[in-house]
Amino acid sequence: MKKVVKFIQETFSTTEFIPLHEPKFVGNEKKYLNDCIDSTFVSSAGKYVDTFEKEFAKKVGSKYAIATVNGTSALHISLLLADVKAEDEVITQALTFIATCNAISYIGAKSVFVDVDLDTIGLSPKSLKGFLEQNCEVVDDTCINKTTKKVIKACVPMHTFGHSCRIQEIKEICDEWHIALVEDAAESLGSYYNGKHTGTFGKLGAFSFNGNKIITSGGGGAIVTDDEELAKRAKHLTTTAKIPHKWEYVHDEIGYNYRMPNLNAALLVAQLEKLDSFIISKRDLALKYEEFFSSNDDIDFIKEPDNSTSNYWLQAVIVKDRRDEFLDFTNKNGIMTRPIWKLMNELDMFKNSQCFNLDNSKYLEQRVVNIPSSVRL
Ligand SMILES: *Cc1c(COP(=O)(O)O)cnc(C)c1O
Numbered sequence: 494m495k496k497v498v499k500f501i502q503e504t505f506s507t508t509e510f511i512p513l514h515e516p517k518f519v520g521n522e523k524k525y526l527n528d529c530i531d532s533t534f535v536s537s538a539g540k541y542v543d544t545f546e547k548e549f550a551k552k553v554g555s556k557y558a559i560a561t562v563n564g565t566s567a568l569h570i571s572l573l574l575a576d577v578k579a580e581d582e583v584i585t586q587a588l589t590f591i592a593t594c595n596a597i598s599y600i601g602a603k604s605v606f607v608d609v610d611l612d613t614i615g616l617s618p619k620s621l622k623g624f625l626e627q628n629c630e631v632v633d634d635t636c637i638n639k640t641t642k643k644v645i646k647a648c649v650p651m652h653t654f655g656h657s658c659r660i661q662e663i664k665e666i667c668d669e670w671h672i673a674l675v676e677d678a679a680e681s682l683g684s685y686y687n688g689k690h691t692g693t694f695g696k697l698g699a700f701s702f703n704g705n706k707i708i709t710s711g712g713g714g715a716i717v718t719d720d721e722e723l724a725k726r727a728k729h730l731t732t733t734a735k736i737p738h739k740w741e742y743v744h745d746e747i748g749y750n751y752r753m754p755n756l757n758a759a760l761l762v763a764q765l766e767k768l769d770s771f772i773i774s775k776r777d778l779a780l781k782y783e784e785f786f787s788s789n790d791d792i793d794f795i796k797e798p799d800n801s802t803s804n805y806w807l808q809a810v811i812v813k814d815r816r817d818e819f820l821d822f823t824n825k826n827g828i829m830t831r832p833i834w835k836l837m838n839e840l841d842m843f844k845n846s847q848c849f850n851l852d853n854s855k856y857l858e859q860r861v862v863n864i865p866s867s868v869r870l
Contacts, residue, residue: 494822496589510827511865516709520767539755542621545762553690555717557724561751564679564701567714568596571697577602581646586616587836588854593677606848613798614659616650623848636670647673652681652691655806660686660694683772683804705799707806708764710757774806774868808866833861
């Protein structure tokens with residue numbers, strides 16, 4: 494463990510505290526922010542929101558992108574647009590960040606948990622298929638959970654730490670079972686599966702630009718889709734459902750104030766310009782970690798899965814035993830490390846949710862630890 498601390502200090506060229514992930518502002522951030530302030534358009538209207546939406550859609554290869562106030566709201570609206578309603582069920586992975594399940598709950602829908610794959614740490618197509626075959630049937634083009642008699646409306650896989658899950662297989666299963674695919678791509682900007690950007694396989698995909706993500710607007714999110722109608726609805730719903738008019742306030746449904754302020758978009762446009770260089774740095778760091786941990790029998794570095802390219806947003810290792818000792822020793826020595834999330838079905842709010850076999854999730858929950866991952870310039 495002493496060797497690990499020494500290696501990370503050398504890699505980040507410091508013996509001071511090393512955080513898990515810190516943002517880097519080395520481009521046009523100040524210029525665009527000043528421009529924004531000088532123009533007085535700091536809030537809900539302004540050119541940076543439009544610029545960002547265009548540039549972001551181009552970057553991920555989707556037809557449309559809609560900026561939102563954070564990633565959770567992007568997920569919430571994506572699920573609404575996938576026609577998820579109160580009392581419907583949504584399948585997701587038990588090993589995810591809370592925001593995935595919070596968004597499902599905001600609609601009054603119920604999370605159902607399946608397992609992840611050991612290599613991708615993302616939703617397992619095998620587990621999904623197993624769950625559907627054992628518990629569900631399609632009636633009139635609708636997937637019904639035979640145990641609860643409820644409709645399974647959507648499936649939300651998550652690309653954990655920027656590693657793509659087997660999203661193509663998941664998409665095929667969802668199509669077969671008449672389930673809408675919504676991707677939680679909050680962590681995977683710049684990650685691809687078979688050359689196609691994560692978040693663009695499903696009907697809708699949600700991204701986050703929170704302070705700890707690969708690029709940040711302080712807080713922010715985006716919805717992507719190829720469907721023009723859904724894109725229009727997403728913009729409408731996230732902007733209080735106001736009908737455009739020179740002076741009148743007419744709203745045609747209950748909308749949300751989920752728009753991204755121009756100030757945040759200005760920051761984000763500058764950050765997006767730097768994304769490629771951030772990914773190069775992260776992939777280089779991953780190589781260094783991989784080589785270092787290859788000589789350690791107790792710790793395995795988590796590499797990008799087959800058929801994919803990872804942004805390596807958060808670097809992660811599997812500490813085979815004595816994980817808590819590893820966490821304690823590294824944190825005491827100024828190296829920030831953190832265990833992966835608790836399984837969602839272990840939290841009070843979701844303890845009654847239906848679960849399929851979660852062996853892989855349980856294995857990873859006990860062993861996965863994130864290690865310093867910041868971009869080094
Ligand atoms: C960060 C994150 C979100 C939500 O993002 P916010 O912008 O913080 O609301 C959703 N899902 C996952 C998996 C995340 O990591």
